[in-house]
Structures are given as C-alpha cells and as structure tokens.
Amino acid sequence: MTNRAAEYIESHRKEFLVELFELLRIPSVSSDPAARPHMERCAAVLRDRLADAGLRAEILPTGGQPVVWGERKIGAGPTVLVYGHYDVQPPDPLEKWNHGPFDPVITDGNVVARGASDDKGQAFALVCGIEAALKSGGGPAVNIKVLLEGEEEVGSPSLAPFIRKERERLRADCVVIADTSQFDRDVPAITYGLKGLVYMELVVQGPSKDLHSGSYGGAVMNPANALTRMIAACQGPFGRVAIPGFYDRVRPLEDWERREFAALPFREDGFLAEVGSPSLWGEEGYTTLERKWARPTFDVNGLVSGHTGPGSKTVLPSKAGAKFSMRIVPDQEPQEIARLAEEYLRRIAPPGVSIEFITHHHAAPVIVRRDIPAMRAAEAAVERGFGRKPVFIREGGSIPVVGTFKQELGADTILLGLGLPDDNAHSPNEKFCVQDFYRGMDTMAAFLEELGDRTL
Amino acid sequence: MTNRAAEYIESHRKEFLVELFELLRIPSVSSDPAARPHMERCAAVLRDRLADAGLRAEILPTGGQPVVWGERKIGAGPTVLVYGHYDVQPPDPLEKWNHGPFDPVITDGNVVARGASDDKGQAFALVCGIEAALKSGGGPAVNIKVLLEGEEEVGSPSLAPFIRKERERLRADCVVIADTSQFDRDVPAITYGLKGLVYMELVVQGPSKDLHSGSYGGAVMNPANALTRMIAACQGPFGRVAIPGFYDRVRPLEDWERREFAALPFREDGFLAEVGSPSLWGEEGYTTLERKWARPTFDVNGLVSGHTGPGSKTVLPSKAGAKFSMRIVPDQEPQEIARLAEEYLRRIAPPGVSIEFITHHHAAPVIVRRDIPAMRAAEAAVERGFGRKPVFIREGGSIPVVGTFKQELGADTILLGLGLPDDNAHSPNEKFCVQDFYRGMDTMAAFLEELGDRTL
Numbered sequence: 016m017t018n019r020a021a022e023y024i025e026s027h028r029k030e031f032l033v034e035l036f037e038l039l040r041i042p043s044v045s046s047d048p049a050a051r052p053h054m055e056r057c058a059a060v061l062r063d064r065l066a067d068a069g070l071r072a073e074i075l076p077t078g079g080q081p082v083v084w085g086e087r088k089i090g091a092g093p094t095v096l097v098y099g100h101y102d103v104q105p106p107d108p109l110e111k112w113n114h115g116p117f118d119p120v121i122t123d124g125n126v127v128a129r130g131a132s133d134d135k136g137q138a139f140a141l142v143c144g145i146e147a148a149l150k151s152g153g154g155p156a157v158n159i160k161v162l163l164e165g166e167e168e169v170g171s172p173s174l175a176p177f178i179r180k181e182r183e184r185l186r187a188d189c190v191v192i193a194d195t196s197q198f199d200r201d202v203p204a205i206t207y208g209l210k211g212l213v214y215m216e217l218v219v220q221g222p223s224k225d226l227h228s229g230s231y232g233g234a235v236m237n238p239a240n241a242l243t244r245m246i247a248a249c250q251g252p253f254g255r256v257a258i259p260g261f262y263d264r265v266r267p268l269e270d271w272e273r274r275e276f277a278a279l280p281f282r283e284d285g286f287l288a289e290v291g292s293p294s295l296w297g298e299e300g301y302t303t304l305e306r307k308w309a310r311p312t313f314d315v316n317g318l319v320s321g322h323t324g325p326g327s328k329t330v331l332p333s334k335a336g337a338k339f340s341m342r343i344v345p346d347q348e349p350q351e352i353a354r355l356a357e358e359y360l361r362r363i364a365p366p367g368v369s370i371e372f373i374t375h376h377h378a379a380p381v382i383v384r385r386d387i388p389a390m391r392a393a394e395a396a397v398e399r400g401f402g403r404k405p406v407f408i409r410e411g412g413s414i415p416v417v418g419t420f421k422q423e424l425g426a427d428t429i430l431l432g433l434g435l436p437d438d439n440a441h442s443p444n445e446k447f448c449v450q451d452f453y454r455g456m457d458t459m460a461a462f463l464e465e466l467g468d469r470t471l
Numbered sequence: 472m473t474n475r476a477a478e479y480i481e482s483h484r485k486e487f488l489v490e491l492f493e494l495l496r497i498p499s500v501s502s503d504p505a506a507r508p509h510m511e512r513c514a515a516v517l518r519d520r521l522a523d524a525g526l527r528a529e530i531l532p533t534g535g536q537p538v539v540w541g542e543r544k545i546g547a548g549p550t551v552l553v554y555g556h557y558d559v560q561p562p563d564p565l566e567k568w569n570h571g572p573f574d575p576v577i578t579d580g581n582v583v584a585r586g587a588s589d590d591k592g593q594a595f596a597l598v599c600g601i602e603a604a605l606k607s608g609g610g611p612a613v614n615i616k617v618l619l620e621g622e623e624e625v626g627s628p629s630l631a632p633f634i635r636k637e638r639e640r641l642r643a644d645c646v647v648i649a650d651t652s653q654f655d656r657d658v659p660a661i662t663y664g665l666k667g668l669v670y671m672e673l674v675v676q677g678p679s680k681d682l683h684s685g686s687y688g689g690a691v692m693n694p695a696n697a698l699t700r701m702i703a704a705c706q707g708p709f710g711r712v713a714i715p716g717f718y719d720r721v722r723p724l725e726d727w728e729r730r731e732f733a734a735l736p737f738r739e740d741g742f743l744a745e746v747g748s749p750s751l752w753g754e755e756g757y758t759t760l761e762r763k764w765a766r767p768t769f770d771v772n773g774l775v776s777g778h779t780g781p782g783s784k785t786v787l788p789s790k791a792g793a794k795f796s797m798r799i800v801p802d803q804e805p806q807e808i809a810r811l812a813e814e815y816l817r818r819i820a821p822p823g824v825s826i827e828f829i830t831h832h833h834a835a836p837v838i839v840r841r842d843i844p845a846m847r848a849a850e851a852a853v854e855r856g857f858g859r860k861p862v863f864i865r866e867g868g869s870i871p872v873v874g875t876f877k878q879e880l881g882a883d884t885i886l887l888g889l890g891l892p893d894d895n896a897h898s899p900n901e902k903f904c905v906q907d908f909y910r911g912m913d914t915m916a917a918f919l920e921e922l923g924d925r926t927l
Contacts (some may be wrong), residue, residue: 046782046783046784104784105780105784108681111680169782169783170783196686210685212685212785214783214785216783221748221749222746222747222748223746223747223748224567224747224895224898224899225564225897225898225899226746226897226898227868227896227897227898228768228770228772228796228798229666229668229798229866229867229868229869230652230763230866230867230868230892230896231746231763231867232763232768232770232796232798232867233710233753233754233762233763233766233767233768233770233798233867234742234746234751234752234753234759234762234763234867235746235748235751235752235753236748236752237770237771239770239771239772239773239774240702240706240769240770240771242699242774243698243699243702243703243706243771243774243793244703244706246696246699246703247699247700247702247703247704248703250696250699250700254689286690290678290679290682290687290690290691291678291679291680291789292677292678292679292691292692292823292824293822293823293824293825294822294823295690295691295823296690296691296692296821296822296823297689297690297691298689303690306689306690307686307687307688307689307690310689311689312684312688312689313696314684314688314689314693314695314696314787315693315695315696315699315776315777315788315791316684316695316777316778316783316784316785316786316787316788317695317776317777317778317779317784317786317788318695318698318699318774318775318776318777318779318791319774319775319776319779320771320773320774320775321771321772321773321774321794322772322773322794323773323774323775323779324561326502326625326831327502327625327626327670327672327772327794327796327831327832328502328560328561328772328773328794328897329668329670329772329796329897330772330773330897331770331772332771332772332773333747335771335774337699338777338778338783338784340684340688340783340785342684342685342688342689365752366749366750366752367748367749367750367751367752368748368749369749375782375783376783410685410686411685411686411687411688411689411690412683412685412686413685436686439680440683440686441681441682441683441784441785441786442680442681442682442683443680443681
C-alpha cells in the first residue's frame, strides 16, 4: 500500500481498537428476538463508522434486521463490494466464559469477546482499511460499496430478497469478505472454496402426553427411541453419510488440490490438541484437511427429549427432537439434499410415531477460480499486509451470501481470512488477534490500490 | 368388613378427604434437594395421621429421607406390614397442568394433584382403612405395622439398608402395598407380578469444547452422532432389545397367564386413545398386555445435547447424554442386565469419543404365588370393598421394595391396586378417583378382618 495508508493505520491504532470494543459491547444476537434494540444500536454505530471512513452511509430496512450501507462513487474504475455481518452467535454456555462475552478484554494479544473474530472484528478491519485508503491521500481508483447485514448467524433470511431488490445499487465487479481464517498463525490464506449447508430439525411425536415408562413401555413406540434410530440410520460405515443419493453430485477433489493441501503445514497432533477429542475420526480415504474442507458431512447439532435435568425420571417422553445439519460440497444442491434427507427419514420412520420437519437454512457450496484479476490483486495485497504470500485453501463453514452474490450480481467473492482457526468462533472465549486486526486494515488498503492499478 | 368399620368410613369421608388434600399440598419431590423441608413436613403430618389411626407412631431417620413408622401389637396372630411412599415425581412440565400440581382440586369425581394416585392417595386410603378397623370396635386379630418412605421415586436408596437394619422391627407375615392400578374402572385387580428396572445414563464426550460444525464437522466424531448410533444399536428388529444376552434368563409366559390376559376386558382401541399415539407398537408375537406386563423393554427416558432452544445453532457439541431404562422380567437380574448393557455399549462405542455411565437405580422383577393365605384374604377383601371379584394381573412398573421384603423378611407382598390406568402417574394432571379412595379404605379394613379370621 502507499506509505500514507500504512501511516494512517499506524497512527490510528488506538482509536480503531476503541471503536471495535464499542461494537463488541453490543449483544447483537440475531437469534434472540429480545435483542432487537441491540441490533438497531449496533447498526447505528456502524453507520457512523462508515461515514467516518469517508463513505456516504445509511441504514436500509429489510424484512428483518437492518442493513448498514456505505458507498463511494468515482465513476470509472472497478467496483468492489465489501460484505460483513454485525450479528453474533448466542454466547451460551455462559459459565464457560472467563469474562462476560460482551465485556471485551485484551488477553495475550487477543481481543476476547463474542463477535471478536466472527465477524465484527474482521469486518471492522476492512472498514478501517477503507478509511485509511480514502483519508490518507487521493484514494484508490476504485468504486467502493459496503454492506453489513445483521442476520448471518440465523441464515440471512432477508438478505437474498434484499440483494435481488437492490441489485442495481449493489452491482460490483467483485466482493470482498473477511469472515474466514488464516491457515495458521502467520500463514495468511485466501479461501477459494466453501461448503454449503442444509440445516434441518426433525420432531418425532409419539404418545400425546408423557407416559410412565413402566406402565406403558414396550406397548407404544417411544419417540426418543425412534429418533435415535432414524438419526443413526443417516450415518453409514466408513464415516459416510447413508442418505441414498447424497453423494451423487459430489465433485471429486482435483489432484492439484490434494497435493496443495498435503503440502500445507498442518499437524494432526496440533489439531487434535486444539479440539480436545480422544482421537481424530472421519471418512475413510481422506485426510483431515480434505474432510474439513471438501467432503460432505452429517452432524447432529442438538438433541432434546424427556427428562434432561439431573437425576432420573421414569418417563416415556411424548416427543423427541433433533437439529442436524449437512455440510455439502460442489456440486451438491441444498434443495435436493434437503429433499433426499426428508424423503429418506419419512421412509424409515418406524410405526407408532408421526414426524415433522423444520427447515432452518440452506446455503450453496462455492468454488472461486484462482486466476481472475480480483484474486490476483488479493494475493498481492495479502503479501503486502501480512508480509508473506497467502496459501489457497477451502473451508468447511458456509457463507450463503457468496452464492447469492454470484447468482444475483455475477460477482466472484474474495475471502480474506483475517481470523485464526482457534478463534473459538461460536464457542466460549471467542478471540481475535490484535495484530491481525491491524494487518487486515493494511491488506484492505493495499487491495483497493492493487485492484485500481490492475484494472485501470 | 364389619358394618361398624364401613359405618366409620362412611361417617368420616369428609375428614379423610380434607386430610388427603393437606398431604397433596406438600411438594414432597424427593429428587429435588431443595424440597427437603417439604419432605420433613410431609413425614410429620403422616406421623400424626398414623397416631390418629390408633397406631404408636414415630419418625425414623435413615441416611436419606425419613421413614414414617406406625405399629399396633396384639401379640398372637398374624402380622401385616403396610408399605407406601409419601414422595412424588417432579411435576414438570408445569405448563401442561390445568391447576397447580400441589393445589389439589376435585374434577369429575377425581382428586387432581401430583401424588393423588402415586402414592399419597392410595397409601392414605390404607391408613384410613386401618383407622376404621381399629376405631370401630375391638379391632381385628392382626398385628399391624405401617412403613411410609420418602425415596420411592428416586429408587429408594436408603430403604434396603433400613430394612436390613430394622429387620426385627419390620418382621411380618405379609406386606400390603397400594401403589398399582385396578385393571379398569370397576375391574379391581390384584397384581401378582412386577417388572424390574435398570435405569442408566450414558454420557458421550467428544471434543473438549463446543465446536463450529462447519469448520470441524467431518474431522472429529460428533458425540451426539455417536450417542444416537449407540442407543439405536440397543434396539433390534421386531421390537426386540439388541443387547447380547439380554433375553437369556427371561421366563416365558405360562399358557394360563396368556389365557387369562386374553380373557380380560382389554380394548386396544381404548388403550390407543388413552396414550394418543398414532398406532400401537411392540415386540412381535405378543399382545399389548403381554408387552406391558411380561416382556422386557429398552426405553430412552431423556436425551440432551448441543443446542436445545428454538432456532438453529451450527454447533458440533462437546458432549451428549441419554438416560435410558430397561424394564426386566423374571428371571432377569438387574446387576447382570446393567453389566451386559454397559459392556455392549463400551464395545460398540465409535472411535473419537470417550464414554461414561451413571447408574441411577435397580429393581428386581417379582412374581407372587396366588394360593398363599394373604392372597386369598386379599381376594375376599377386594370383593367386599369393591363389590366384585378382583382379576389377577401383572404390571410393567417396578416396586423395588417388594423384592427387598421377600429377601429380607421372607414376606410376600399383596399389591392392592386402587388407582386406575389413566391416572397420569408421572404425568401432568395426575388424578385419583374419590370413590376408589373410599373403596380402598373399605378393602383395607376387610383385609385385616379376613386375614385375622383365616389364620387364627
């Protein structure tokens, strides 16, 4: 980047950190209906930050949580759309946090708070990078648009309709998102592939009320028994998913991908220590990185039935529920996978129970080509911001909006990973490295310059 | 019974009902540590009632909840020990009660409250019957002992040690318990067989913390996935339990039992309406009554893992738990069944998780011969109290103390069912028919007289 942008960031470090803390103090939990006032306050603060950065900023209503919008038009030149989200996951289990989840602290060089990495910290680093690029000189030859949504953690129900409705406002040549991770500490990465997501809930209803398991057991189907059988039947041998047709559209890993993944500085023992499981496990015939990034999965996210408190209760529960999600890969299609799962589960449901499904959300899997101009600009920008070349990786998480941007705007997305794999996203004690917060600003400022240079 | 005992009951109906309401207002939930003061108050009230009934009454400490004890010695003559329990199941789910569970009301001829049938109402009917027998004349030629415990709903951990320690005090020729059901309205029953119980909890631990299901799914074993597979693997085809060795000691139903069960006025459509399931289900080759009473079962009583609230959370949970119980039949042995289940589950546990077990409680299955004097006296007493002969049935519930009385005192137990199958024991809106409350008193008074006549 220009020395001036770097100097601007250097001289504003403290202010940027104070502003991040202000954002992290707002409990913008989108899945909690009671948090609506916090969502609105968070959006208002971000609007002010975008205005400070030199953008024309406003809050745009949607059917759900508001969108924060910022724009800088120069006319000619490429247009980059920066996307992030200001909503966060619920903080539970609260008792496992060392500090209040919305009471940010700096510990061992990290900001610790819900949303520190996912995604307030990363998204705000991009905003600060834009501010540095715009305020430290004439500014890059790039049109800039910023869209910060408030529903990412609940599946972005309002975003796709918003993007379709505001297609002209949003039109861009490429999209930049910082909501992924570096490969490891000091191994910056650009993510070119994402898994998709099909998140469902199965509710099994047996008797119309809870029954005494002694007086009635054996004579009626227990819905919790039925649920375990149905969920178990989705899991095949060798770590495979047993839903018929599930693998039909799975694109095999390319040889070059398997080679590059294998060359990454990945240590299974370090990964095992990080997750704390007794041993690693996964689909036979694939490495851990391949399983994480490029093979589809079936995971139970929640189970509840009957007596869940301490001690015993001899109850035959009237119903049982499982939340489960399938992470899918190119070229699996969310609607089709949801249909296959539902058809299969309905077919194998035992007698004596009725079942229903709740569909929570869908996201399409994504792969971006590595030879497009925006990707080249990003590669150069990361090298300038982090002081080393990025590796190219995939990611098991889902960012549904990436597929929507491709479909609605025709724009490919550059996923700049500023976080680290052990940031505890969605877990207690979520964190974000302060140094990476600043490197992210440098990278963003450099990206705008590189993109302007490359395409003018 | 003598006219005088019947007249005594007739003339004290209102007082007896008021006293039952007083008992039902006490939330004596033995599984709730915070309810300890309620337990003590309930025991004190019952001690006063036993004293009112003409017994020498006292409260005896145990390692856990206190025992209420009452005794009337006449020297010669047989000794009957009456057992009941004053503790109740937790009332949850509270929102499904039409009234407060500890705020008894009379609706449609029933007392509605937690414990109305199981077991305060039934046990107190026996106490009132004793009072009538003792206060309406010279009294029957029978020694009477009464033992009311406060831990039945949590597996009676203190009772077996108490019985062993107090063996001389408790010595009796037979035991009477009213904690079962009539076969149906106006079809009084004596229960000669009970299932046993092995209640366990399986905890599956995977990663040391909750993980993002996108970033980690597929690379570590999900403990909720593992749990569903393990619990499903306990369930075989044809409604059988799949734990190896489970059926080895199961005593087949006798031909006469199958004939008598088949002759009972049981309607599957009525039963189905009562439970409210879409259809009946159970082990192939057996009728619904045989499944309920005489075939062993495997039932999940509780499931919990990950996100259990509304909406979605993309979590790969760090642990998952299942509470489950096996109802066993003669001659299965609780310790052996628990060992078989644990060995099997340990053997099939998938890699990548650790498992542990919590054993909640055990009870042995029971069968009592129908030709002993106490059983003959009970048959005659039920006919006098209810105005019709009882049917002889078995029951799927477990009353662990019945096995202990047999083992420690050599005494067989007569199970006088005063409740009804649809009393909602362990469910919201538990009830007890007021008329049966009084019939139970009549039956108890008659039993004392019949037993004295038969064995003097």
